[in-house]
Amino acid sequence: MTRRSLLWFALSLAVLAINLHHASAQLDNAIVNKRSSINSTLVSFSNNIVNKVNDYSNKFVSLRNDMSFHLKSSSETITQFLTSESISQNALLALDVLQKSSSTLQSSSSASITVSASFSSVGTCMNTKMQASVSATFSAFSTAQSQYFSIITSSSSPFLSTCRSRFSNTAQDSVNQAGDRFQDCLNDENNEQGRVSWIINNFVTLIKQNYQALGNHVRSCASLGSPSSREEVQAEINACYKGISIYVGPIYEATIAQQFTLINTMMQLEVVASNNRVKTCINQVAKTYTAMAEGIVPSLNTCLSTGQ
Secondary structure, rough: OOHHHHHHHHHHHHHHHHHHHHHHHHHHHHHHHHHHHHHHHHHHHHHHHHHHHHHHHHHHHHHHHHHHHHHHHHOOOOOOHOOOOHHHHHHHHHHHHHHHHHHHHHHHHHHHHHHHHHHHHHHHHHHHHHHHHHHHHHHHHHHHHOOOOOOHHHOOEEEOHHHHHOOOOOHHHHHHHHHHHHHHHHHHHHHHHHHHHHHHHHHHHHHHHHHHHHHHHHHHHHOOOOOOOOHHEEEEHHHHHHHHHHHHHHHHHHHHHHHHHHHHHHHHHHHHHHHHHHHHHHHHHHHHHHHHHHHHHHHHHHHHHHHH
């Protein structure tokens, strides 16, 4: 080899080293930027969970306070009939219906607040899982890039230029794609949490409407007259209260209890489902892109051997 050829070869190696160093720095920057973006999405996701938990809690507290006042106000309309000889017995039974409903409201809404708070575990779980998966996946691309450099700088393949061009940005592009997919896992779950919030809102509204209907039904009995009304009116009032204790009350009691059971069960299941959805998504992204990272070197070697 002539002196000129040696100088050209040395210069080519130097240029290649500079280019490879530049590519390595680009990958490092891509990883840093994607980590920062993912961490920002994680913070947003966790804050969203906290906000929703607070919103759920406020809804159940509001339901409990508003309906407690409504039931208490409705029960006060019965007071005037408790001393009526012809009405007092059924009036007391109707009052007992309201008291049982109020008790269910207190215990069930407290249970709902406790269950909804368990959504907080989703954010903590996702943070830990996401960080571990991102680190492992990005590390696989860093390793692949390092191996790529080593192979390229020592190869004498006639296809070197083509293969170097083909694979020079593979790791960096894949890191950007993987980062976006990891963020999609959290963004998609935010959308799912919106669906859950909509369901909870509907349940709370339905329960509230049932409590209001029960209270209004009791009020309607008192609106028929007073303890001093003529006998046929008192008989109508008495029958109204009796109907509440025998028919209306038990139906509302069973319905409201069932609705609380449904919403609390749904929330408990949804906490688990939310965890599983995001973890499954993160696992899939991690497995897919780690496999892509592990496939870079074999594909590069095939390219150097065959040009394909």
